[in-house]
Amino acid sequence: xxxxxxxxxxxxxxxxxxxxxxxVETGHDAQLFGQGTLVFNVENWELAPWIVTGTxxxxxxxxxxxxxxxxxxxxxxxxxxxxxxxxFDGFTILQLSDLHTDMSQGAMRHLxxxxxEIVCDICVxxxxxxxxxxxxxxxxxxxxxxxxxxxxxxxxxxxxxxxSIRMTPALEAMGIRMLFNEQEPITxxxxxxxxxxxxxxxxxxxxxxxxxxxxxxxxxxxxxxxxTPESYRQAAEAGFDLxxxxxxHGGQLCLPGGIAIKLEARLPxxxxxGAWRFGELVGYTATGAGTSLxxxxxxxxxxxxxxxxxxxx
Numbered sequence: 210x211x212x213x214x215x216x217x218x219x220x221x222x223x224x225x226x227x228x229x230x231x232x233v234e235t236g237h238d239a240q241l242f243g244q245g246t247l248v249f250n251v252e253n254w255e256l257a258p259w260i261v262t263g264t265x266x267x268x269x270x271x272x273x274x275x276x277x278x279x280x281x282x283x284x285x286x287x288x289x290x291x292x293x294x295x296x297f298d299g300f301t302i303l304q305l306s307d308l309h310t311d312m313s314q315g316a317m318r319h320l321x322x323x324x325x326e327i328v329c330d331i332c333v334x335x336x337x338x339x340x341x342x343x344x345x346x347x348x349x350x351x352x353x354x355x356x357x358x359x360x361x362x363x364x365x366x367x368x369x370x371x372x373s374i375r376m377t378p379a380l381e382a383m384g385i386r387m388l389f390n391e392q393e394p395i396t397x398x399x400x401x402x403x404x405x406x407x408x409x410x411x412x413x414x415x416x417x418x419x420x421x422x423x424x425x426x427x428x429x430x431x432x433x434x435x436x437t438p439e440s441y442r443q444a445a446e447a448g449f450d451l452x453x454x455x456x457x458h459g460g461q462l463c464l465p466g467g468i469a470i471k472l473e474a475r476l477p478x479x480x481x482x483g484a485w486r487f488g489e490l491v492g493y494t495a496t497g498a499g500t501s502l503x504x505x506x507x508x509x510x511x512x513x514x515x516x517x518x519x520x521x522x
Contacts, residue, residue, distance in 0.1 A: 214378050215374070215375070221391075222390070226415065227374060230415050231374060231375075233412075233415075234374070252342055258502050261502050261503045261505065262505065274462070274505035277506040277511075278313065278504040279315030279316050279319055280511065281320045281510075281511045281513060282510050282512045283514075284515070285514070285517070286483075286515070286516045286517070287519055288451055288493075288516055288518050288519065290451075290491070290518070290519075290521060291521050292450055293450075293518055293520040293521075294401070294402065294430065295520055296397045296398035296400045297402055297430070297518055298518070298519055298520040299519070300397070301329040301331075301516065301517050302333055302432070302515070302518070303332040303333070303514070304334075304335060304493070304495055304513065304515075305320075305332065305334050306334070306336065306454070306455025306456075306495040307336070307456065307495070307498065308337065308356070308497070308498050308499045309337055309339065309499030309500060310338055310349045310353055311339065311348040312341070312499060313340070313504055314352070316504070317356060317498075317499070320356065321356060321359055324359050324513065325360070325361070327361070327513075329361060331363050331364075331395070331404070332363070332364045332365070333365045333366065334365070334366035334385060335367060335436055335454060335455045335495065336367050336369025336370070336371075336456070337455065337497070337499070337501075338350075338371070338372055338376065338380070339372055340371070340499075341371065342370060350376060350379045353379075353380065354383055358383075362384055363384075363386065364383075364386065365385065365386045365434065367387065367408065367434045367435070368387070368409055369455070369456065370411045370412035370437070370456070371501075372409075388405065388407075388421075388434060389406070389407075389415075390408055390417040390420045390421045391406060391421060392421055392431075402429065402430045402432065403430070403431040403432070404432050405422060405425065405432070405449070406435075407434070407436075410435065410436070410437055410439060411436065411439060411474070416435070416440060418440060418444060419443075419447060421433070422447040422448065425448075427448055430450050431450055432450065432451045432452075433447075433451070433453070434454075436454060436456050437455075438452065438454035438456065438476055438481075438492060439456075439474050440452075441487050442487070444490055444492075445487050449490060450490070450491065451490075452490060453495070453516070454492065454494050455495045455496075456474060456497075457481050457482060458473075458500065459481060459495075459497070460481065461500060461501070461505075461506055462507045462508075466508070467482075468508075469481055469482075480492065482494050482495075482496050482509075483496075493516065495512055495513075495514050496512050497511060499511070
């Protein structure tokens with residue numbers, strides 16, 4: 210049975226989408242094998258956090274890894290395009306991804322200490338607000354409320370593979386315009402760009418890029434929010450100019466030089482973190498501000514990212 214609090218969302222995106230996602234949450238969100246694009250979901254393996262922390266302690270790196278996880282860097286990225294309207298030259302997008310707030314409270318405290326000082330035109334949140342893929346949402350929502358009160362509006366967001374669709378009404382009450390295979394036009398001095406967002410493609414397989422792009426003129430500059438960068442081929446085919454993603458954490462635990470030991474995504478490693486290009490599509494995969502499994506990071510700093518759009522001739 211669908212909760213009455215989701216009725217507004219049902220009217221906007223359809224009962225089928227909501228019911229389908231709820232069915233996965235009810236029957237599969239704690240599943241270990243064979244859900245979505247996964248063969249084995251290590252995040253749902255109860256022993257995984259103990260193995261990670263135990264190994265780090267055994268090699269003497271746990272203290273360093275914990276301290277690293279509690280620091281969040283502000284990174285800057287410039288995106289150039291001949292298709293960008295002149296009036297949007299210098300337009301800024303602040304991206305926050307993979308907050309995992311209830312599992313990453315040290316990082317959230319650090320982030321809260323400076324995020325309100327960042328000047329941007331819009332702020333986007335690219336999913337994973339909860340620490341685990343299942344279970345209670347109240348703690349993560351409370352921490353999200355504290356953070357959103359510090360962010361400069363307007364705010365736009367999508368859900369990740371850790372998030373329940375039941376979180377949506379609370380997130381929208383915080384001022385976040387949640388996008389479910391939808392798009393929003395953004396107008397400036399008579400010109401328009403389009404911001405689209407898709408539902409999770411990794412675990413829930415609830416993404417629909419053609420639907421998100423359907424109302425965007427082919428000659429318009431467009432940005433896609435996609436929790437995982439795994440949808441890069443479909444995004445390029447749909448004509449998006451910029452794709453902002455997270456999900457991978459950049460590996461979170463990396464070898465010296467930032468070489469990821471493991472990336473939880475099916476894509477070329479060069480797309481696992483930072484800026485990349487695929488044909489005409491420009492992308493950015495954030496390493497995220499939070500952590501999964503355990504609050505630890507090695508050779509892979511946590512980040513939020515300020516993207517500046519520049520028109521090139």
